[in-house]
Amino acid sequence: MKLVRTFDPKVKVVLDSISPDGIRLPTVQFRQPRMIHADFLTHRVFSRNGRSSRAVPVVTLLEEARNPYVPHFLKNKPGMMATEEFSDKERALAEAIWRDMAEYTRKGVERLNDIGVHKQWANRPLEWFGYIDVLVTSTEWNNYVALRDHEAAQPEIQQIAKAIREALDASKPNILEPGQWHLPYIEPDDYRIVLDYLRNGVKINPTPERQLELLKKISAARCARLTIKPFDGDGSFEKELERYNSLIVNRPVHASPVEHQATPDTKSFYEVRRLSKGREDVVVRTGLDWDHPEEHANFTGWRQARKTIPNEWVPG
Numbered sequence: 001m002k003l004v005r006t007f008d009p010k011v012k013v014v015l016d017s018i019s020p021d022g023i024r025l026p027t028v029q030f031r032q033p034r035m036i037h038a039d040f041l042t043h044r045v046f047s048r049n050g051r052s053s054r055a056v057p058v059v060t061l062l063e064e065a066r067n068p069y070v071p072h073f074l075k076n077k078p079g080m081m082a083t084e085e086f087s088d089k090e091r092a093l094a095e096a097i098w099r100d101m102a103e104y105t106r107k108g109v110e111r112l113n114d115i116g117v118h119k120q121w122a123n124r125p126l127e128w129f130g131y132i133d134v135l136v137t138s139t140e141w142n143n144y145v146a147l148r149d150h151e152a153a154q155p156e157i158q159q160i161a162k163a164i165r166e167a168l169d170a171s172k173p174n175i176l177e178p179g180q181w182h183l184p185y186i187e188p189d190d191y192r193i194v195l196d197y198l199r200n201g202v203k204i205n206p207t208p209e210r211q212l213e214l215l216k217k218i219s220a221a222r223c224a225r226l227t228i229k230p231f232d233g234d235g236s237f238e239k240e241l242e243r244y245n246s247l248i249v250n251r252p253v254h255a256s257p258v259e260h261q262a263t264p265d266t267k268s269f270y271e272v273r274r275l276s277k278g279r280e281d282v283v284v285r286t287g288l289d290w291d292h293p294e295e296h297a298n299f300t301g302w303r304q305a306r307k308t309i310p311n312e313w314v315p316g
Contacts (some may be wrong), residue, residue, distance in 0.1 A: 003155060004072040007033060008133070009055045009163040009289055014135070017182040019264035023301040027137040027184040027260055032060040032160045033069045037134070039157055040218055045140040045298050047132035048258035051133040053123035058113040068102035068129035070095050072155065081152060102129040129296070133226045137184065137260040137267065139300045141168060178264045182302070185222035186215050193237055194218075216305055217244040217259050224257035248309060256311040259297070261305035266291045 011030040032040070037050065053061070073094040074082035086094065105125045112122040141164075147153065148161030149225045176182060194214045198206035221240040224247055247254040267288045273281040290296070295307035306312050 003042050003158055003162070005159060005236050006072045006156065007031075007069060007159070011160075012164045013167050013171040014171040015182060015184045016171045017176045019301055020175065020177060021264070021267070021301050023264070024070075024173050025138055025262060025299065025302055026141070026173065027173065027182070028133050028164055028167065029133065030160060030164060031131050031133050033071075033156050034130050034132045035069070036154060036156045036160075037132050039154070039155065040134070043144050044242060045074055045138055046144075046214060047137045047256070047298060047304070049135045049226060049256055049260075051226055053127060054120040055225075056119065056123065058109065058119045058122050061123050061130060062106060062113070064130055065106040068099065068106075069131060073098075074159050075288040080201060081102050082152075105129065108276065126172045126262040135184070135223055135260065137182075137228050137262075138298070139302060140298075140302055171197075176264055177253075178266045180263060181212065181213055181216060181305075182260075182262045184260050186219050187272055190215060190218060209250065214241075216258075217241060219261050220248065220257040220305070223260045252314060253309060253311050256314075258305045258309055262299060262302040265296065265301055265303050 009030050009032060011028065014027040014029050016026045021076050023221060040048075063091055073085040073086060073091055075082065075086060076082065085091075102185070105128070109126055113119075133301060145161055145165045149165050150158065150161075153161065191211070194211050195206050197214070198204055202220050204210065218237070218240050221243040224243060225235075244257075268291050270289050272285040274284045290301065292303050293301040297304045297305050297307055
């Protein structure tokens, strides 16, 4: 059955890097219906951030809800796949019912907002009919594409997976050497801004190491709010650093935004020896292995910034 396009996924490859070992690390931003986001979360190898209903002003979602997501409805049948089309009249009725539910929900949320209910509750009912912006960084995409760009997946999931696959196929990764960092949302002008900030703002020697650390923080702060233009608040350089500190320096650490920054790992020769009675040690295995595998986390062959952050998780 032909896949019907029902929304604009707005897929963008934010940054595409590849290590000397040929391991690719793309960061992808896209928009999908909020109703399928739970299915997306089952892919645990992804490092991701998504637009939160707790962060977006109620008035923003209320305005978006005037144009709700409306599925291309198919007839019910046993199993998880729908294949039979409605007549034009039947589909129009289903869509009208859906839009009525969306409008009724929007009006209810508007009333909650009018009496001062916080957005972390007032916004939630709109999730059924709205969209979510998502940012994903990963070295593992094949399994997701194989499962989701497939006729057995829900049509909305097929649509976003197909768009992501096409965007990745069209993107050419840049080679990064160990010590060079994959930094989503960092633009060429940011290097000049960081240099000026260190020299004239905090008045310290702008060493390459200090410049890199600041750029990693700015990248993480921008990943935390998904787009360079914030949903609310100030997107200035100083505010980005405040945002980083509120997430990563304060306790407990909210570390997901520092999963998108990474540098290629190196490999070294190793040998495993076994003690032999009365003789010299016997070499039983040799080879090349990663130097910092404990910093890969859910990546392969890349050292993730999160694993360099103190207290990035709470043990026990």
